[in-house]
Amino acid sequence: MPPAAGGEPPAGSGRSRRGPGRDRYLDLLRGLAVIRVVVLHTAGAPWMTLAFPSMGIMFVLGGSLMASSLDRRGGGVRVIRGRLRRLLPPLWLLAAIAIPVMWWETRAAGAPFPVTWQLLCWVVPVLDPPVTDTETAGSFGAVLWYLRAYLWFVLLSPLLLFLFRLRPRVLLAAAVAGVAALSWYVPEGEAAEGGLAALLSGSEAPLSAFVVYLACWLAGFAYHDGLLDRLSGRAAAALALALAVAGLGWIRYLHGELDLAELSLYDSPLLNTLLSLAFAVVLLRFRPGAALLDRASWLRTFSDRLSARAVTVYLWHYPALPFVWALQERTDGFAGWPVPGTSVLLALEFAAVLVAACAFGWAEDLAARRRPSLLGGGRRRTG
Numbered sequence: 261m262p263p264a265a266g267g268e269p270p271a272g273s274g275r276s277r278r279g280p281g282r283d284r285y286l287d288l289l290r291g292l293a294v295i296r297v298v299v300l301h302t303a304g305a306p307w308m309t310l311a312f313p314s315m316g317i318m319f320v321l322g323g324s325l326m327a328s329s330l331d332r333r334g335g336g337v338r339v340i341r342g343r344l345r346r347l348l349p350p351l352w353l354l355a356a357i358a359i360p361v362m363w364w365e366t367r368a369a370g371a372p373f374p375v376t377w378q379l380l381c382w383v384v385p386v387l388d389p390p391v392t393d394t395e396t397a398g399s400f401g402a403v404l405w406y407l408r409a410y411l412w413f414v415l416l417s418p419l420l421l422f423l424f425r426l427r428p429r430v431l432l433a434a435a436v437a438g439v440a441a442l443s444w445y446v447p448e449g450e451a452a453e454g455g456l457a458a459l460l461s462g463s464e465a466p467l468s469a470f471v472v473y474l475a476c477w478l479a480g481f482a483y484h485d486g487l488l489d490r491l492s493g494r495a496a497a498a499l500a501l502a503l504a505v506a507g508l509g510w511i512r513y514l515h516g517e518l519d520l521a522e523l524s525l526y527d528s529p530l531l532n533t534l535l536s537l538a539f540a541v542v543l544l545r546f547r548p549g550a551a552l553l554d555r556a557s558w559l560r561t562f563s564d565r566l567s568a569r570a571v572t573v574y575l576w577h578y579p580a581l582p583f584v585w586a587l588q589e590r591t592d593g594f595a596g597w598p599v600p601g602t603s604v605l606l607a608l609e610f611a612a613v614l615v616a617a618c619a620f621g622w623a624e625d626l627a628a629r630r631r632p633s634l635l636g637g638g639r640r641r642t643g
Contacts, residue, residue, distance in 0.1 A: 286321050323478060584608045
């Protein structure tokens with residue numbers, strides 16, 4: 261997109277040189293990130309996390325959009341309330357189905373249904389909502405850590421944005437240093453079963469997710485404020501390369517040799533953060549593929565519709581997997597089919613996701629104050 265009139269704004273001005281209005285390129289990146297998540301969970305391999313670090317990119321985009329909302333609308337309480345209104349109704353709809361399913365499965369197994377205060381986290385997920393340890397019901401909670409982490413960042417964004425604009429480089433460096441410190445600590449095995457260790461284990465536990473993705477959220481602030489645009493092309497490429505090399509070098513230091521086919525982004529919190537930042541620098545500084553949005557109307561339509569259903573697709577793709585995998589087992593892995601079994605598996609999963617988007621996506625429309633529609637094409641309500 262062309263720069264806004266008046267030249268490049270100073271850092272901290274709250275405007276990037278992409279000008280006012282919604283940036284469709286961010287919607288496109290979010291759509292690609294969600295698609296990669298679905299593919300990985302359905303039939304993917306660890307290397308896919310390195311090919312495109314979806315979760316880190318989603319937090320970068322979330323930080324940029326949150327900064328834009330805070331600048332445009334003012335008042336942290338008003339913006340937070342708006343974000344919660346967009347985020348929570350799709351979760352409540354999931355809970356309205358997940359909780360009865362969990363109750364039914366525990367009753368069928370002769371086990372008591374856990375009634376604790378943590379059920380309130382299905383209303384506001386400040387911590388992970390409880391799920392029962394069954395294949396069907398358990399799948400409802402597999403991806404909810406992202407909503408919990410996103411909620412933490414939304415609640416803290418007014419303070420984080422204020423601190424970031426005081427000392428952007430210092431805060432970013434501190435965020436990366438926090439991940440480096442976490443990488444020395446990440447507990448394994450029995451040490452991660454309870455207490456502080458459980459809150460800091462892996463990249464998805466409550467405290468560790470905040471630490472791991474804080475730098476990504478702040479990178480979103482930097483993009484919104486135009487700081488990435490101030491980098492020359494060479495400097496941006498060098499920075500991205502340095503971040504990626506540092507992350508891979510850390511893994512090599514820990515494990516000796518690198519097997520990229522088996523290496524996962526989640527093998528190390530530091531690798532997760534640094535590689536996510538490297539991709540963010542490249543994607544947001546150079547904006548590869550952005551010109552296609554101007555030339556291909558079908559891509560704009562697809563991006564808009566997927567953006568309008570992103571939360572629904574993310575929440576429901578995992579509960580659909582047990583049924584898709586069960587079908588795969590009953591057909592002997594689709595043996596004898598004229599196309600590869602993995603392709604059939606992905607086709608079935610995306611078909612199930614499409615059904616879920618049509619059946620449950622209206623919650624996102626209502627949350628966004630749009631007229632409910634089948635595939636997110638409804639207009640925003642006026643008045």
